[in-house]
Amino acid sequence: MKKIFTLILSLLTFCLYAQNTLVGKMNVPNHPRLLLLQNEEENIHQSLKSNPTLQKVHISILSKCDSFLKQAPIKRIKIGRRLLDKSRTCLQRVFYLSYAWRMTRQEKYLKRAEQEMLAAAAFEDWNPSHFLDVAEMTMALAIGYDWLYNDLPINSRSNIKTALLTKGLEPSMLTGSNMFWLTAAHNWNQVCNAGLSFAAIALYEDQPEFSNAIINRAIDKLNLPMKVYEPDGAYPEGYGYWNYGTTFNVMLISAFQKAFHTDFGLGEKAGFLKTAGYLLNMTGPTSLPFNYFDSGNSAEINPAMFWFAAKLKNPSLLFNELKYLNKNTNALTNDRLLPALLIWGSGIPLNKIPAPQENMWVGKGVNPVVMMRSSWTDPNALYVGIKGGSPSLNHGHMDVGSFVMEANGVRWASDFGMQGYESLESKGVDLWNMKQNSQRWQVLRYNNLFHNTLSVNNEFQQVEGTAPIISCADDPSYRNAVLDISSVYKNHLAKALRGIAMVNNSYVVIRDELENNDKPSVVRWAMLTTAEVKIIGKNEAELKKMGKKLILRVLGSDHVNLKTWSTNPTTDYDAPNPGTVMIGFETFLPARSVKALTVLLIPQASEKRVENNVKPLKQWPL
Structure with a gap:
């Protein structure tokens, strides 16, 4: 009886988002359609020729992919209540390997990405009790499914698609405490809606109504965390979670723009567009961040800053990012979304980054x-x-x-x-x-x-x-x-x-x-x-x-x-x-x-120079 009741609630939820349409049936490009369309690899190739900094990032990704070839695919091993470590490992491996395949066409990267996705697809579930785990695993397999669609064996493609539906999208339509993120005004909302929407876009031609329901829900619910950037762009959760929540938010906006030629107004929200200034100023001259709340003690690369710099036509936003790229090449591949930096930064002349003007x-x-x-x-x-x-x-x-x-x-x-x-x-x-x-x-x-x-x-x-x-x-x-x-x-x-x-x-x-x-x-x-x-x-x-x-x-x-x-x-x-x-x-x-x-x-x-009278x-x- 409980399962039947849950199923009914899920169907009602699906109908709600399907009927309250922000997005109707839309034409989508052929695969690949997430972030980087077919033949757009050439844009990155051209940037690499003239930009040694981006070339270092590219080489770092390929080197990391070669290390993946020596490692076994992920296994479903939780740490405490979380599977998140494995979801993030899968996201990094699949994103990096799929990028490497598209840029080099070396078969070894394609095969290793396929192995990783099939291993994750065979898990009993992606740990919906901690839904960030589901979201990041869903994004991982969505990118791989879409980017490698034309090169994967039919059986592998089918298994990955089934996993995306049954272990990613369908659990997100249930009700209960695991779905609290739908009404949250913080990073969970951003990450979960991004991961699920990636799958909805990847599977769009097979599941247009279901995909529209997922996408409509994301557009609606993202208003909550995006509003807290107002009025000036300060991100409430601090430096570390800016990287997490904001980067996934940007990933989604970028994916919408590529697939649908619109971001449904998300990328024009005033407070959100100002938040790059917040992140820029959060790093001091020592290159250490202002690490209040749950932030780490060291700076890290922020791929989303390259999206903001391109969007706002303001390369000075990359002042700290360029310093980080030049000093910490070995640490670059700690970021599982690093290929996005090359997508968003391919048109920015990094040899001409001016210092910011405001102190x-x-x-x-x-x-x-x-x-x-x-x-x-x-x-x-x-x-x-x-x-x-x-x-x-x-x-x-x-x-x-x-x-x-x-x-x-x-x-x-x-x-x-x-x-x-x-x-x-x-x-x-x-x-x-x-x-x-x-x-x-x-x-x-x-x-x-x-x-x-x-x-x-x-x-x-x-x-x-x-x-x-x-x-x-x-x-x-x-x-x-x-x-x-x-x-x-x-x-x-x-x-x-x-x-x-x-x-x-x-x-x-x-x-x-x-x-x-x-x-x-x-x-x-x-x-x-x-x-x-x-x-x-x-x-x-x-x-x-x-x-x-x-x-x-x-x-x-x-x-x-x-x-x-x-x-x-x-x-x-x-x-x-x-x-x-x-x-x-x-x-x-x-x-x-x-x-x-x-x-x-x-x-x-x-x-x-001190005046002791304050x-x-x-x-x-x-």
């Missing part, structure tokens, strides 16, 4: 962020990033008001970023419970005690609080931003404002203006660093790293004593944090008192 980027929205720098071309430039927002957001941390800071080629103020999910889930940590008192916030890397922000009475920030940007100014003499962080401390403070400024492109000011409620409080100011810390006075510390120095100075507080806190884990589930320390101080706030905390971060050789936030330039 400050402000992104308002649900998770606002500000980045500022003294220069794009000076490797010793000053760089600061600060965020507001809320811990309640997807992949959120209690990091409201947190910042990173660089100078002289060193990142002085850091962020831990993410800890691997399985390392926590395997220890029984209730990681995805976002409630105030959940175990999630006991994880060292998730709570405010180990971020570059304030803690009041040694307690956690309020999950449902949110911090907007209330003012900012791109004034070269006092580039600054001010956030209202009051709501994440509402149980203890009546008001809390945090301002951060870059003064004369020389040093950084962090100023907190606090109003206490009717009970006394102890406020802790803290900053994470990978530098060696030496406290040289009660209100001054010297940080050293890579032969460089930075002074941390607290102004206007007679009762401050700088100290350090260990970052060593105290539980069996927290990851180790070698080479890091928290530096800061604690200060007492009497009941109903008002207090300002001002900290200067002074790079080596900037000491003579104005109140309301007097900062607007």
Whole structure:
């Protein structure tokens, strides 16, 4: 009875999307029709001849494909509750091998791609309980089915098509908790709809009505995650998940454009088109990202930036990507969607990438962020990033008001970023419970005690609080931003404002203006660093790293004593944090008192330019 009821609901869902037509029956090109049409390989060949940077990417892909030839096809082995590792392996192998076949016509790549797809097609399922696994496996086989359609044996093609239908598309029409991503405003929506739509396009001539239902649903549901880029392009989930969600979103837009000669308006959404500016500014002069929320500590290639650069006719968006391509050739093939870079970047003259013009980027929205720098071309430039927002957001941390800071080629103020999910889930940590008192916030890397922000009475920030940007100014003499962080401390403070400024492109000011409620409080100011810390006075510390120095100075507080806190884990589930320390101080706030905390971060050789008299936030330039 349960199966019959589920089937009826699935049919009703199918009818809903089939009838609420955004897309009617459409003519599609012959295979291949996803991303790269027949004979368009020649465009890439021509670009490779004149562009040594793209040539390196191409060679890296072929080399990786040769390594695949020595490896067995994937097996259905889950890690915890996920099959995602195997889905991603399959996507990389099939995309790379299919690209290699189309570009070289070497039989070995065709045969190995066929083996990989048949292995995945034979799985009992693609783990629909964690639907990202289904989405990425579906995209993998859709690309291979479409790109190799005319060269695959009929039996292999039939098996792959059946798997796409029964293990990919049909499970997506069921109802239940596994389908939560249909109403999500984050990366799950983008990735799942992209993967499924790739299959719908690949199978279009055989399943036009079913394919239209999948595509219509994607166009409808993608409005949710694409809206959160508004108004300025800031992506709520941070640097790492920008790569994931935005790149899959771009993959889908690009696929629609190729197959149907329209992207159904998705590629024209204003906030989305601005998000390349967000990603560009999220990387500092050290080439490290502003890695708040669940982001890794290192930069990575972002193929979607090549789509944005071409779409917006703005090659300066590739300023960081070009540096990455030139420095990290061996790491390029960590990106499973790397062939898309060659498709989108084939018409861009990478030998003429100008430096960006703006030294400050402000992104308002649900998770606002500000980045500022003294220069794009000076490797010793000053760089600061600060965020507001809320811990309640997807992949959120209690990091409201947190910042990173660089100078002289060193990142002085850091962020831990993410800890691997399985390392926590395997220890029984209730990681995805976002409630105030959940175990999630006991994880060292998730709570405010180990971020570059304030803690009041040694307690956690309020999950449902949110911090907007209330003012900012791109004034070269006092580039600054001010956030209202009051709501994440509402149980203890009546008001809390945090301002951060870059003064004369020389040093950084962090100023907190606090109003206490009717009970006394102890406020802790803290900053994470990978530098060696030496406290040289009660209100001054010297940080050293890579032969460089930075002074941390607290102004206007007679009762401050700088100290350090260990970052060593105290539980069996927290990851180790070698080479890091928290530096800061604690200060007492009497009941109903008002207090300002001002900290200067002074790079080596900037000491003579420091003004120790910092104005109140309301007097900062607007």
